[in-house]
Amino acid sequence: xxxxxxxxxxxxxxxxxxxxxxxxxxxxxxxxxxxxxxxxxxxxxxxxxxxxxxxxxxxxxxxxxxxxxxxxxxxxxxxxxxxxxxxxxxxxxxxxxxxxxxxxxxxxxxxxxxxxxxxxxxxxxxxxxxxxxxxxxxxxxxxxxxxxxxxxxxxxxxxxxxxxxxxxxxxxxxxxxxxxxxxxxxxxxxxxxxxxxxxxxxxxxxxxxxxxxxxxxxxxxxxxx
Amino acid sequence: xxxxxxxxxxxxxxxxxxxxxxxxxxxxxxxxxxxxxxxxxxxxxxxxxxxxxxxxxxxxxxxxxxxxxxxxxxxxxxxxxxxxxxxxxxxxxxxxxxxxxxxxxxxxxxxxxxxxxxxxxxxxxxxxxxxxxxxxxxxxxxxxxxxxxxxxxxxxxxxxxxxxxxxxxxxxxxxxxxxxxxxxxxxxxxxxxxxxxxxxxxxxxxxxxxxxxxxxxxxxxxxxxxxxxxxxxxxxxxxxxxxxxxxxxxxxxxxxxxxxxxxxxxxxxxxxxxxxxxxxxxxxxxxxxxxxxxxxxxxxxxxxxxxxxxxxxxxxxxxxxxxxxxxxxxxxxxxxxxxxxxxxxxxxxxxxxxxxxxxxxxxxxxxxxxxxxxxxxxxxxxxxxxxxxxxxxxxxxxxx
Numbered sequence: 001x002x003x004x005x006x007x008x009x010x011x012x013x014x015x016x017x018x019x020x021x022x023x024x025x026x027x028x029x030x031x032x033x034x035x036x037x038x039x040x041x042x043x044x045x046x047x048x049x050x051x052x053x054x055x056x057x058x059x060x061x062x063x064x065x066x067x068x069x070x071x072x073x074x075x076x077x078x079x080x081x082x083x084x085x086x087x088x089x090x091x092x093x094x095x096x097x098x099x100x101x102x103x104x105x106x107x108x109x110x111x112x113x114x115x116x117x118x119x120x121x122x123x124x125x126x127x128x129x130x131x132x133x134x135x136x137x138x139x140x141x142x143x144x145x146x147x148x149x150x151x152x153x154x155x156x157x158x159x160x161x162x163x164x165x166x167x168x169x170x171x172x173x174x175x176x177x178x179x180x181x182x183x184x185x186x187x188x189x190x191x192x193x194x195x196x197x198x199x200x201x202x203x204x205x206x207x208x209x210x211x212x213x214x215x216x217x218x219x220x221x222x223x224x225x
Numbered sequence: 226x227x228x229x230x231x232x233x234x235x236x237x238x239x240x241x242x243x244x245x246x247x248x249x250x251x252x253x254x255x256x257x258x259x260x261x262x263x264x265x266x267x268x269x270x271x272x273x274x275x276x277x278x279x280x281x282x283x284x285x286x287x288x289x290x291x292x293x294x295x296x297x298x299x300x301x302x303x304x305x306x307x308x309x310x311x312x313x314x315x316x317x318x319x320x321x322x323x324x325x326x327x328x329x330x331x332x333x334x335x336x337x338x339x340x341x342x343x344x345x346x347x348x349x350x351x352x353x354x355x356x357x358x359x360x361x362x363x364x365x366x367x368x369x370x371x372x373x374x375x376x377x378x379x380x381x382x383x384x385x386x387x388x389x390x391x392x393x394x395x396x397x398x399x400x401x402x403x404x405x406x407x408x409x410x411x412x413x414x415x416x417x418x419x420x421x422x423x424x425x426x427x428x429x430x431x432x433x434x435x436x437x438x439x440x441x442x443x444x445x446x447x448x449x450x451x452x453x454x455x456x457x458x459x460x461x462x463x464x465x466x467x468x469x470x471x472x473x474x475x476x477x478x479x480x481x482x483x484x485x486x487x488x489x490x491x492x493x494x495x496x497x498x499x500x501x502x503x504x505x506x507x508x509x510x511x512x513x514x515x516x517x518x519x520x521x522x523x524x525x526x527x528x529x530x531x532x533x534x535x536x537x538x539x540x541x542x543x544x545x546x547x548x549x550x551x552x553x554x555x556x557x558x559x560x561x562x563x564x565x566x567x568x569x570x571x572x573x574x575x576x577x578x579x580x581x582x583x584x585x586x587x588x589x590x591x592x593x594x595x596x597x598x599x600x601x602x603x604x605x606x607x608x609x610x611x612x613x614x615x616x617x618x619x620x621x622x623x624x625x
Contacts, residue, residue, distance in 0.1 A: 054537060054618045075541040082539025093534045093622060097241055107538045109230045154538075 001161070001193060002028040002051065007060035009046050009216075020046040021057065022216040028195065028209075030161075033188045035207035036197045043216040045166060048197045052085050052164045053077045065161065082111050086155030088184075090167035092147045094139040100126065100150045101135040107158045125153040129183065145176025152183055162193035169203055181206065226544055235551040242524070246556060249517050253560025253602065254567060256510035257594045261568025263506045264590035266575060267499030269582040274495060278488040280359055285484040286450040286462055288317075288469070292478050307478045308444035311373055311433060313469055317450055320464030322457040327354040328373065328433050329447040332440040334404045336429055338390045345386055345429045347403070349436020357449045360425060365397050365412030368432055376432035381412040383426040403429060404439050458483055503590060507597065513560070514601035517553060521609035525549070525616075532613050533621025542614040549610030550603060557602025561595045568594070 009021040020043045028034055036044045049055035050062065053069060062070045069080055094103045101122055108118045126135050129149040139147050148168060155163055165184060169177035181203060188194040198204050212220035239246040290309040314328040330349035335342055348354075352370040355362070367381055380401055387396055400407050408431060416425035437443065452461035462481050470477045525532070532545060568586060576584035 049619050052537070054622075075543060078536070078539050078541035078544075081537065087537050089622065093530065093537075095531055095534065106535075109234070110226055110535065110538055110540050110544070112227050112230075114227075158539075 001030045001032075001065055002026070003061075003063040004050075005061045005063075007047075007050060007057045007062065009043075009050065009055065009057050019216050021050070023060070024216070024218055026211065026218060026221075028193065031188070031191055031193055032209055033185070033194045033207045034196070034209045034211060035204040036195065036211045036213060037199060037201070037204040038213035038219075039199065041215075042213040044197045044199075044213050046216075047213070048164050048166055048195065051195065052087060053081050082107065083158065084161045086158065086160040086163045088148070088151050088155050088163065088165040088168045090170040092139070092144075092151045092171070094147055094150055094154075096139055099136050099138055100131060100142065100146075100153075103139070103150055104153045104157050107154060111158060121157055122153075125157040126150075129153045143176065144172045145179050148172060148176070148180050149183065152180070152187075156187060156192070160192070162195065163187060165194070165196045167198055167200075168196060169198070169200060177203070226540070226547075231544075231547060231551055232555075235548060235555055238524075238528075238548075238552055239556060245520055245524070249513075249520050249556050250560040250563065252513035252516045253510075253557050253598050254564035256506070256513040256601075257561045257564025257598050258568040258571060259506035259509050259564075260503055260594035260597070261565060261586040261591060262571040262575070263502035264499055264594075265568070265572040265584050265586035267495065267502045268587045268590070269576070269584040271492060271495035271499060273582050274491045275488060278484055278491065283483075283485045283488065284452050284455045284458060285357065286452060286458070286465060287482050287484065287487075288448040288450060288465060289446070289480050289482075290444055290478070291480060307473055307476070309448065309469075309479065310443065311437070311445065313472055314445060314448045315373070316468050316472060317448065317465055319468060320461060322452050322461035322464055323450055324453045325353045325357065325451040327351055327357045327449040327451075328445045329354070329449060330433055330436045330440060330442055331446045332436070332442060334439060336386065336390065337402045338399070341390050343386070343389055345403075346424070346427060347436055347440065348423070348428050348430045349433040349440070350430060351433055353451075354430070354449070357451055361415040363413045363415035365410075367412050368430065373433050376434040378406065378408045378435065379411045379432070380408040381414060381430040382410055383414045383424070383428045385424075385426040386429060387413055401429070403431070406435065406439055408435070455485070458485065499587075503593070506594075510594070510597050510601055513598070514605035517556065517602050518605035518608055521549065521553060521606055522612070525609045525613045528613075529616060529621045532616050533618040536616070536618040537622060545616075546610045546614040549613050550606055553602045553606025553610070554599060557599045557606075558595075560602075561598035564598065565591060565595060 004024055004026040007021050007024040011018045011020055024047065036047060038044045046055060050057050057070060061068055064080065065084070069077065072080065095106065098106070104122045104125055105118050108121060123135070126132055129152060131146060131149055131153065134142060134146060139150070142150065163184070168180055168184065172180060184194055184196070185206070196203065196207060204210055209223045210220070211218055288309065290307065311328055314326055317323055317326050327350050332347045333344055334347050336345045350368070351373045352368045355367045363384070365381070368379065369377060380403065382401070390401070391399070396410050396413070399410050401410050414425050431439070450461065450465060452458050462483060465481050466477060466479070469479050535545060572584045572586055576582060
């Protein structure tokens with residue numbers, strides 16, 4: 001599903017060049033559960049941004065579902081993000097003045113889905129996350145675990161092919177963190193490709209495949225039996 | 226994204242920052258209201274002057290003594306060199322292009338009935354004057370037609386003169402003492418209000434010969450010349466000048482101005498005044514535009530994370546751009562509408578202070594003000610919107 005070849009990404013910070021990704025090659029198949037681990041500054045977040053088409057690599061090719069997506073223009077990349085990719089962030093990134101329901105609805109609004117269909121899909125999605133009775137609450141009226149579940153509902157309501165999670169438990173206590181992981185794993189069991197970036201070893205070890213990064217290089221790639 | 230959703234989202238974003246949106250709306254409204262009110266004022270002045278002149282008839286020529294090189298202004302400030310006599314006036318009828326004339330003597334004198342006395346502007350003229358000036362009679366008759374040299378002792382008075390000198394008493398057929406003469410009142414003018422320098426309800430109109438005698442004024446102040454249709458105006462003007470030059474020993478010492486020429490000059494001056502006012506008011510619209518830009522830049526900075534999120538969720542640049550431009554457009558349109566309402570109300574208010582003016586903003590100014598408000602909002606909204614669209618989602622989302 002995902003094929004990265006020679007992906008390179010360099011940032012200029014001040015007068016220094018930071019090589020966040022140095023010729024990364026990586027292939028990920030449909031329905032895989034991959035964790036990307038490494039210390040901070042190892043390039044794992046940059047890798048996730050490249051995978052999510054939020055960042056463009058300076059060199060290399062990225063084929064997603066058989067198409068070269070690095071060459072796509074802004075509008076086409078946005079469409080791929082809208083239709084094929086779901087994001088879950090460490091800081092949730094819910095819109096503070098919208099209710100849980102409206103936050104989940106947002107990607108459908110952007111995709112131009114008619115209101116009636118939006119209502120049904122949002123309701124179903126919130127129900128799946130166990131948030132049916134929280135639909136009209138604003139983020140500041142929800143617990144951290146609930147907020148992340150709203151964010152997951154938002155990421156999956158468009159039925160994407162893959163879910164990119166950046167430290168999804170980084171801002172949660174242990175019990176809500178494990179709830180969130182459990183939900184992500186259920187989604188994976190339903191066929192979603194799940195890629196989790198984390199520096200929490202316990203979270204990372206749960207994945208069948210663990211990619212380890214240091215200084216912009218993939219240094220380990222092991223699959224559990 | 227559906228258009229309805231784009232609009233709804235924009236309205237929501239605007240309503241979330243009421244104070245900010247309110248200020249931008251106010252700035253736009255003030256700009257539009259200023260344009261509407263000031264152009265209404267300028268336009269009403271132009272129309273007022275135009276209607277005043279048209280009420281005199283555009284096929285009219287006005288002859289005044291004295292040569293003036295400045296067209297237009299000479300009607301009022303020409304130097305008197307040689308008298309313009311009643312015979313001069315009668316001689317003008319020799320021109321085939323001239324249909325009627327009305328000589329005019331003006332002055333001020335005392336008029337009294339019994340113990341009541343008042344100072345009145347005097348107009349000495351002939352029977353033709355009524356129709357040439359398009360004045361109307363309320364009661365009685367005007368001066369008798371006939372030889373202007375032979376005059377009867379009669380007068381026609383304005384409404385105010387009648388009120389102040391006769392009150393509710395009958396006045397038709399009564400004597401009115403004017404300076405040292407007595408004249409019988411034969412008519413009452415219906416025309417009221419000022420009309421090109423003459424207040425019809427205050428005047429006393431006398432036969433020209435009597436007025437000349439009374440005022441001891443051998444020269445006419447004006448001769449109104451009616452031509453046979455507008456197309457014969459130039460010929461009439463040439464004839465008048467020729468006849469008077471011949472009568473004045475070859476000297477061209479009169480000023481002949483056509484009503485149409487004066488009107489055209491005033492029209493030009495007042496139209497440019499209106500445009501100037503509109504331009505000055507337009508500056509306030511530009512200022513409003515800059516305010517919109519500033520406030521929107523702040524708004525973009527505050528909503529960085531939200532914009533980054535929208536991009537991550539699959540909003541292309543174009544959509545972010547459209548979203549912010551919709552906000553700017555909505556705000557400008559609302560501000561424009563409020564401004565139109567305020568400007569309209571302001572025009573009506575000013576109109577109520579000056580009943581002779583019909584203070585109405587011209588349609589072009591209304592449309593132009595609204596379009597300028599909308600255009601300014603969109604133009605000045607473009608920079609912030611582009612900045613928002615160009616935001617890097619990685620950076621935007623990195624911040625909490």
